[in-house]
Amino acid sequence: MPKLxxxxxxxxxxxxxxxxxxxxxxxxxxxLYAGLFVAILFVILSAVYAAVARNAExxxxxxxxxxxQVFDRIWTLRARELESGANVLARDFGFxxxxxxxxxxxxxxxxxxxxxxxxxxxxxxxxxxxxxLTASSRSRARPSDAVLRxxxxxxxxSGVFVMAGAPYQAVAAPILxxxxxxxxxxxxxxxxxxxxxxxxxSAIPLQPVVLVRGADGGWKANxxxxxxxxxxxxxxFLDAPKSRRQASVTRIGPAVAVIQPLAAxxxxxxxxxxxxxxxxxxEPYGWLLGALLLLAVLGVGVIAxxxxxxxxxxxxxxxxxxxxxxxxxxxxxxxxEAAGTDEIGALERSFNAMAQGIAERExxxxxxxxxxxxxxxxxxxxxSNMSHEIRTPLNGILGMAQIMAREPADAAHGQRLAVIRESxxxxxxxxxxxxxxxxxxxxxxxxxxxxxxxxxxxxxxxDAQAAGAKRLSFDIAVAAESQGRWRGDARRLSQVLSNLVxxxxxxxxxxxxxxxxxxxGGRVRFRIADTGVGIPARWIEEVFExxxxxDASATRAAGGMGLGLSVARxxxxxxxxxxxxxxxxxxxxxxxxxVPLEKLPGAxxxxxxxxxxxxxxxxxxxxxxxxxxAEDNKTNQLxxxxxxxxxxxxxxxxxxxxxxxxxxxxGAFDLVLMDIQMPEMTGVEAxxxxxQGEAERGxxxxxxxxxxxxxxxxxxxxxxxxxxxxxVAKPIEAEKLFAAIESALDGAAQAAAAGAVQAA
Numbered sequence: 001m002p003k004l005x006x007x008x009x010x011x012x013x014x015x016x017x018x019x020x021x022x023x024x025x026x027x028x029x030x031x032l033y034a035g036l037f038v039a040i041l042f043v044i045l046s047a048v049y050a051a052v053a054r055n056a057e058x059x060x061x062x063x064x065x066x067x068x069q070v071f072d073r074i075w076t077l078r079a080r081e082l083e084s085g086a087n088v089l090a091r092d093f094g095f096x097x098x099x100x101x102x103x104x105x106x107x108x109x110x111x112x113x114x115x116x117x118x119x120x121x122x123x124x125x126x127x128x129x130x131x132x133l134t135a136s137s138r139s140r141a142r143p144s145d146a147v148l149r150x151x152x153x154x155x156x157x158s159g160v161f162v163m164a165g166a167p168y169q170a171v172a173a174p175i176l177x178x179x180x181x182x183x184x185x186x187x188x189x190x191x192x193x194x195x196x197x198x199x200x201x202s203a204i205p206l207q208p209v210v211l212v213r214g215a216d217g218g219w220k221a222n223x224x225x226x227x228x229x230x231x232x233x234x235x236x237f238l239d240a241p242k243s244r245r246q247a248s249v250t251r252i253g254p255a256v257a258v259i260q261p262l263a264a265x266x267x268x269x270x271x272x273x274x275x276x277x278x279x280x281x282x283e284p285y286g287w288l289l290g291a292l293l294l295l296a297v298l299g300v301g302v303i304a305x306x307x308x309x310x311x312x313x314x315x316x317x318x319x320x321x322x323x324x325x326x327x328x329x330x331x332x333x334x335x336x337e338a339a340g341t342d343e344i345g346a347l348e349r350s351f352n353a354m355a356q357g358i359a360e361r362e363x364x365x366x367x368x369x370x371x372x373x374x375x376x377x378x379x380x381x382x383x384s385n386m387s388h389e390i391r392t393p394l395n396g397i398l399g400m401a402q403i404m405a406r407e408p409a410d411a412a413h414g415q416r417l418a419v420i421r422e423s424x425x426x427x428x429x430x431x432x433x434x435x436x437x438x439x440x441x442x443x444x445x446x447x448x449x450x451x452x453x454x455x456x457x458x459x460x461x462x463d464a465q466a467a468g469a470k471r472l473s474f475d476i477a478v479a480a481e482s483q484g485r486w487r488g489d490a491r492r493l494s495q496v497l498s499n500l501v502x503x504x505x506x507x508x509x510x511x512x513x514x515x516x517x518x519x520x521g522g523r524v525r526f527r528i529a530d531t532g533v534g535i536p537a538r539w540i541e542e543v544f545e546x547x548x549x550x551d552a553s554a555t556r557a558a559g560g561m562g563l564g565l566s567v568a569r570x571x572x573x574x575x576x577x578x579x580x581x582x583x584x585x586x587x588x589x590x591x592x593x594x595v596p597l598e599k600l601p602g603a604x605x606x607x608x609x610x611x612x613x614x615x616x617x618x619x620x621x622x623x624x625x626x627x628x629x630a631e632d633n634k635t636n637q638l639x640x641x642x643x644x645x646x647x648x649x650x651x652x653x654x655x656x657x658x659x660x661x662x663x664x665x666x667g668a669f670d671l672v673l674m675d676i677q678m679p680e681m682t683g684v685e686a687x688x689x690x691x692q693g694e695a696e697r698g699x700x701x702x703x704x705x706x707x708x709x710x711x712x713x714x715x716x717x718x719x720x721x722x723x724x725x726x727x728v729a730k731p732i733e734a735e736k737l738f739a740a741i742e743s744a745l746d747g748a749a750q751a752a753a754a755g756a757v758q759a760a
Contacts, residue, residue: 033303041296048288053278060256060276061249063204067274068258071198071208075262079158079171082186085118086173090184099125100177104134111136111184121189122168125175126151127182139164143185150266151183159263160212160270162220166191167210170265206276207255213238215267229253230273237261238269254278317344321351328355331362390709393635397731449600450490452524453478456517459497463505463513472505473512482519485600492571493595499568500528500579500591508532511588519599523577526593535583543581568593624650629673630660630686631707636730640673640707643734657681661689669702671741674724676708676715683708684722691723700752703744707732 089095089110098106111123115136122137130152132142141164143151151157157172170187174180188194195208211234212220219231226234233252237259249258257275264270317336324334334355338348397420456478467474497515504513511531518525535543543565565579572579577595627649631637637653644651652667654660657674658681664672672690676683687704694701706719709730716727725744728737 034300037299037303038296041292041299045289045292048292052288056278057251057256060204060278064206064249064256064258064274064276067198067204067206067208068260068272071260071272071274074198075169078169078188081118082120082169082171082188083156083158083173085114085120086171086184086186089114090173090175095184096175096177096181099133099175099181102133107134108136115186118186120186122163122170122185122187124185124187125182126172126185128152128180133182137187144266146266151185157183157185157265159265160190160210160268161187161265162212162268163187165221167212167221167270172265204276205280206274208272208274210262211271211273212264213269220268226273227253230257230275233257234259234271234273237271314344317348321348324351324355328358333359446489446491447487448490449485449487451484452486452517452597453483455490455494456497456515456526459494460501460515463498463501466502467505467508467513470505470509472508472510474505475512475514477514477516479516479518482517482524486524487598487600488595489575492575493597496568496571496579496593496595497526497528499565500526500593503565504528504530504532504589504591508588519597522596522598523594524597526595527590528593529588529590531588534585534587534589535581536585540581540583624648625671626650626652626667626669627671627673628652628654628660628664628667628669629707630654630657630678630683631673631675632656632678633675636675636732639732643732643737657683657686661686661693664690664702665693671744672702672704673707673728674704676706676710676719684718687719687722687724701748703741703748705740705744707737 092110095107095110097103098110107125111125111134115121115123122135124132124136124143125134126148127133130145130148132148135142143161143163147161147163150161151172155174158170160167160169162168167190168187169190170185172183172185175182175184190210195210198208199206209222209225211222211226211231213235214220223231230252233250238261249256251257252275255275255277257273260272260274262270262272320336324336327334335352336348338345338352456476460474460476464474464476501513501515508530509532513531514527514529516527516529569579572593572595575595577593580592580594581589582592583589625648627644629637629640629651631640631653632655641651641653652663652669654663656678660672660674661681674683674687678686681689683706690704691701701723703725704723706724706727707730708715708719708727711727711729719727725747726740728740
């Protein structure tokens with residue numbers, strides 16, 4: 001019958017097993033049930049094994065203890081037998097006479113006869129000098145000098161000594177003639193045959209061995225018959241104090257053992273090791289464990305059958321539901337077959353109802369999305385057309401106002417022009433606010449470097465004049481450490497500041513407005529404080545809502561549509577900042593704008609912008625600037641002519657995009673001013689045609705500046721992608737127009753210089 005493995009040891013030494021990830025419920029449940037079954041079986045086997053092992057070990061311990069007592073008796077009887085034989089020979093008159101006369105033949109004959117009669121393995125006569133005088137043994141080996149000295153050093157000696165690597169039990173008796181003449185030594189070899197005889201006396205087939213350790217700690221005999229663990233256990237036993245060095249049953253590895261100390265003639269340490277493997281004791285119980293294992297195999301078969309039934313009735317319908325859900329996620333119309341009446345069938349019917357509801361909602365959502373997209377396109381088209389249609393007449397109003405402002409006029413005439421210009425600019429500001437609200441969700445940041453102090457002063461310039469007209473004080477304070485160059489969206493920051501400052505000036509009838517700027521790390525803080533009417537506490541949050549007004553009467557008195565603060569809040573959020581307000585009704589308000597900006601270290605304040613009009617002053621020695629302007633509106637043509645001709649510009653007008661492309665191909669121009677929305681060919685199409693002709697001729701690109709009322713972000717991006725150099729929004733402001741012309745001409749000159757360097 002096979003030996004039972006050490007199950008507890010196997011599980012204790014095994015590496016930890018992480019549960020794998022299963023993708024199927026059937027596999028998960030099968031593994032779960034099988035694991036549970038194996039765990040229960042393991043507990044049962046462990047309990048049975050522990051009980052059997054405990055009982056077997058108890059029996060073995062009892063038998064080993066009894067065997068140890070038997071060996072003690074055998075050892076004592078053998079020692080007495082050897083002692084009796086040695087004394088008989090030592091006291092024999094003839095033997096003593098032979099020793100006294102050193103009759104070697106007689107001594108040898110006596111030793112041989114008595115050794116054969118007693119059945120001992122070796123007999124020696126040791127002289128007073130510690131040398132072997134005569135020997136009778138089966139081999140020519142002799143005891144070591146240490147053993148002989150130990151025999152000669154005492155009257156009688158009894159114990160174990162090692163000769164030729166084998167242990168011997170020996171007794172030494174003194175030879176008196178009548179004086180002490182030597183010792184006769186009888187010895188029995190403790191070899192395998194002797195141990196086999198001892199094993200036969202035991203009720204269990206134990207494994208005895210005699211181990212001898214020298215004074216130097218080295219093993220002298222039978223080390224091949226003991227394992228390393230057994231030698232270590234024996235060493236620990238020998239090194240223990242004498243009070244604890246008693247024969248007892250102990251566990252050494254897979255065996256139960258008794259370590260019994262024996263007397264030694266020399267300084268050696270001798271023990272008898274009796275051991276018995278527990279596996280042999282458990283062999284009679286193998287049938288029981290085999291039956292349990294057979295039951296385990298049958299249990300696994302039952303689990304396999306249950307798994308098949310589970311797959312048919314549970315996991316297959318669930319897999320079908322999973323596949324249907326995957327197809328449903330991809331947008332397919334799916335239904336599963338609901339055949340059962342149990343919980344799985346109810347789940348399948350619920351899934352079909354859910355899939356049908358999802359399909360209906362998706363159809364409704366798709367229809368709503370199409371309607372929303374159509375409405376959004378309609379809104380964008382409306383805003384674009386509204387911007388164009390409103391900016392075109394505004395261009396005529398503001399353009400003519402700028403042109404007429406250059407002509408000499410009396411005070412009344414100048415005042416009327418100022419009213420026209422201010423009214424047009426107010427209308428343009430309202431239009432810009434509406435456009436900003438409409439495109440806030442698609443706006444993107446446009447970071448560039450700028451001087452913070454200059455930006456604040458420029459943003460507040462118009463409102464500072466308005467404050468002066470109302471006899472209000474207006475102060476700007478930029479902290480010294482905040483001066484210098486920063487990086488961020490300067491255009492939006494300027495617009496937010498302008499809206500906040502304009503709101504403060506608008507609702508401050510007396511006192512003044514203060515703009516303070518400082519920063520903390522990378523966050524710049526703008527505080528706009530006024531001494532105006534203030535905001536009631538219940539309106540603090542509503543003032544940032546679009547078209548929201550605190551007091552209709554105050555709004556009518558101050559003007560505005562309620563868009564300024566809403567635009568400021570949305571733009572601040574776009575830049576990663578925020579706008580907050582603290583106000584007390586009747587005493588004023590403090591609006592705080594915080595935005596993250598990047599400080600440019602070591603950068604000096606920007607130099608004041610050069611006057612763009614200076615470069616366009618007529619120069620009698622230089623050739624006039626040749627400009628082609630594509631513009632279909634007569635009013636806009638008149639405005640462009642009136643703005644540019646006083647500066648010596650050679651202006652050529654084209655009625656539409658096609659005419660502009662043909663005129664550019666036939667003539668030579670330094671700059672093109674291109675309207676966008678024109679008949680026959682748009683400004684973008686005309687630009688593409690001009691760029692294609694330049695590429696075919698190998699000519700350098702001529703600067704093209706868009707002059708249009710369509711200036712939404714996506715439209716500007718389209719112009720630049722088509723090859724335009726810049727954009728000027730209508731209504732045209734002379735300064736911005738001249739600045740764009742100068743920038744485009746400078747860019748073209750730099751590109752030409754770079755090309756010349758590469759060609760050289």
